[in-house]
Amino acid sequence: MNRRLSTVSASLLTVLACGTLLRAVPPNQNAQTKTTAAKKAAPPKAPEAPAVSTATISVNGVTDIDPTKAFGSKTAPVVVEIYSDFQCPACKQLFLNTTQKVMDNYVNTGKIYLVHRDFPLPMHAYSRVAASYSRAAAHIGKCEAVEMVLFQNQEKWETNGDVKGIVAGVLSPAEMKKVQAIVDAKTLEPMIEKDKQLGLTLPVTQTPTSVFHTKGQNYPYAGTLSYDVLKEFLDQLIAQK
Amino acid sequence: MLQSSPFNYRRIILWIGRLVLGAIFVYAGFAKLLMPNTHLWPMFFLKFSVSTNLTMFQQQVESYKMLSPAAAGLLAHTLPFVEIVVGLMLVVGWGLRIWASVVTLIMVGFLSVVTRAYLLHMDINCGCFGTPEKLTGMTVVRDASFSALAVLMTCFAFIEARKPHPWNAATPEHSTGPHANQTVSS
Numbered sequence: 155m156n157r158r159l160s161t162v163s164a165s166l167l168t169v170l171a172c173g174t175l176l177r178a179v180p181p182n183q184n185a186q187t188k189t190t191a192a193k194k195a196a197p198p199k200a201p202e203a204p205a206v207s208t209a210t211i212s213v214n215g216v217t218d219i220d221p222t223k224a225f226g227s228k229t230a231p232v233v234v235e236i237y238s239d240f241q242c243p244a245c246k247q248l249f250l251n252t253t254q255k256v257m258d259n260y261v262n263t264g265k266i267y268l269v270h271r272d273f274p275l276p277m278h279a280y281s282r283v284a285a286s287y288s289r290a291a292a293h294i295g296k297c298e299a300v301e302m303v304l305f306q307n308q309e310k311w312e313t314n315g316d317v318k319g320i321v322a323g324v325l326s327p328a329e330m331k332k333v334q335a336i337v338d339a340k341t342l343e344p345m346i347e348k349d350k351q352l353g354l355t356l357p358v359t360q361t362p363t364s365v366f367h368t369k370g371q372n373y374p375y376a377g378t379l380s381y382d383v384l385k386e387f388l389d390q391l392i393a394q395k
Numbered sequence: 396m397l398q399s400s401p402f403n404y405r406r407i408i409l410w411i412g413r414l415v416l417g418a419i420f421v422y423a424g425f426a427k428l429l430m431p432n433t434h435l436w437p438m439f440f441l442k443f444s445v446s447t448n449l450t451m452f453q454q455q456v457e458s459y460k461m462l463s464p465a466a467a468g469l470l471a472h473t474l475p476f477v478e479i480v481v482g483l484m485l486v487v488g489w490g491l492r493i494w495a496s497v498v499t500l501i502m503v504g505f506l507s508v509v510t511r512a513y514l515l516h517m518d519i520n521c522g523c524f525g526t527p528e529k530l531t532g533m534t535v536v537r538d539a540s541f542s543a544l545a546v547l548m549t550c551f552a553f554i555e556a557r558k559p560h561p562w563n564a565a566t567p568e569h570s571t572g573p574h575a576n577q578t579v580s581s
Contacts, residue, residue, distance in 0.1 A: 244454060359431070360527050373440070376431045377451035387443040 206293045206341055210348075213267055216367050218352060220345050222292035223270040226261040231392055233367040235269045237353045240285060241278035241312050244378045245362045246305045252381045259385075265392055270301070271349040273361050280315045285346050287321045290336035291329075299324045366391060405551040412548030413485045416498055416541065420482030423524055427452050427475040430525035448525060449475070455522030459512055477501075492556055495549040502542040509538050 210218045213228045216235065236253065238245035253268075260266040272289065274281035284304050291300035303324045304317070311320050322330045336342060356365065356374055366373040368391055429435075432444040453471035457464060481501070484494040505523075512519060513535050521530045528534075 244451075247454075373434055375434075375443070375447050377447050378454060379447055380450055383443065383446040383450070387439060390439040 206290075206336055208342065208345055210345075213269075214367060215370065216269065218348055219269050220289070220292070220349075222295075223289070223297060224267065225257065226267040227264040228267060230261075230264055230267040231368060232265065232388065233267045233269065235271050235365040235367070237271045237273040237349070237356075237358045237361060237363045237365070239273055239275045239278055239281045239361040240288065240301075240304050241281040241308065242275065242361045243308070246308050248362045248378050249301065249305045252379050252384060255381045256384065256388075260388060266388065270297075271353060272346045273350055273353045273358055273363070274346070275361060278312070280312060280317055282346070283315070283317045284311070286337045286340075286343065287317055287333060289342045289346055290333040291321065291325070293336060293342065294329060294332050296325060296329060296333075368392075368394065405555055408544075408547050409491070409551050409555065412495070412544050412551075413488060413491070416502075416545055416548065417482045417485035419541065420478045420485065420498065422482075424475040424478035424482065426525035427478075428525075452522060452525065455520050458519040458522075459508060459517070461508065461511075491552045492549070495545070495552045499542070499545040499549045502538065502545045506535070506538040506542045510535050 209221075211221050211224075211228075213219055213224070214230075214233045216233045234256075236248070238248070256266065256268065261268045272285040274285050288297065288300050288304060291297060300321055303320055304311070307320045311317050318334070321333065325333060353363070356363070358374075358376075360376050362378065363374055363376045364379065366375070428445050428448060430448060432447045434440040434444050449472055452475070453468050456462065456467040456471050462470065478501075481494055481497055484490065485498060509521065509530065512530055513532065517530065519530055521528045521534050523534070
């Protein structure tokens with residue numbers, strides 16, 4: 155009986171001692187472990203992104219407009235939204251052949267307020283990256299230059315994904331640094347996502363899709379528009395009473 | 396008493412071919428003109444909608460990389476109207492041999508173009524019915540089925556046209572009525 159009791163007591167004490175030893179990890183070692191883990195997990199510190207405004211405006215009933223991606227007079231009778239994807243060939247055609255002429259003849263003369271909406275399609279691997287760089291460039295006042303170079307060199311960057319290299323070609327080193335910082339900070343991603351969600355509610359089923367807003371009515375048109383046909387349409391739309 | 400046309404499998408296939416292919420062609424033509432942009436009123440909206448849709452169809456034709464941009468433009472702006480006319484003529488049934496032959500040529504052309512694109516693994520839209528429709532193996536199968544029906548319909552139209560119509564070739568053993576016993580004097 156005494157032997158048994160002593161054996162049990164010894165076992166219990168041994169278990170208790172082991173448990174105590176296992177739980178009692180020195181605080182310094184814990185802190186060091188956490189710090190090391192934290193140091194390993196933390197990404198390299200990104201350069202500070204310049205302060206950018208994510209405020210949106212409304213024009214003629216069209217809401218959530220990023221003013222840096224919109225052009226023209228806010229009192230224009232017609233508001234045109236263009237949902238496009240930088241990696242879409244039809245969007246490239248529209249931008250290079252039609253939108254530039256519309257900018258010269260209608261936007262700059264106060265007849266149209268043009269809004270660029272990003273609608274990156276899931277099947278295009280780099281379109282969202284391109285949208286990020288374009289949006290960041292817009293917030294430093296370089297929207298048109300970057301959009302032009304992206305569309306003009308679409309075949310190049312869509313194969314190798316080198317959007318950054320293409321954009322750097324039209325920006326100064328200081329401007330590129332700012333743009334890269336904004337892209338890395340992902341500050342403007344919610345604005346791209348907002349454009350996408352607005353398109354999905356329309357619904358936008360293909361790019362490019364243009365939406366013409368006039369007198370409280372919305373007219374979405376899917377597909378490429380030739381300038382000659384669009385000109386005739388816009389003139390009649392503007393002349394509507 | 397006039398006899399009705401004989402009811403045989405050739406005529407059944409002719410009827411099916413006329414109705415099915417005729418309806419499909421008419422729908423395809425209208426779809427290319429009016430889809431996906433369907434704003435019809437006022438008139439300049441309709442013009443703009445049709446122009447936009449045809450421009451999109453032109454892009455789909457160009458994506459096959461078989462025609463120059465000018466040729467693709469000409470084809471894109473004429474094919475929908477041709478499809479509507481041919482489809483209506485098939486449904487009506489007037490000049491069946493001619494229109495069935497035209498439909499067969501068009502379907503065989505579509506089949507060869509679509510098959511080529513499929514075998515080259517081209518990631519393009521079919522462009523068959525206006526709205527974006529990815530070109531897949533089922534597109535090839537569908538076009539092959541319609542082409543087979545068109546070929547059969549055309550062949551049977553020519554075969555049936557050779558046979559004298561019961562109303563035209565009334566032979567004595569088949570004639571009935573008050574003049575059945577009269578013979579034609581030489």
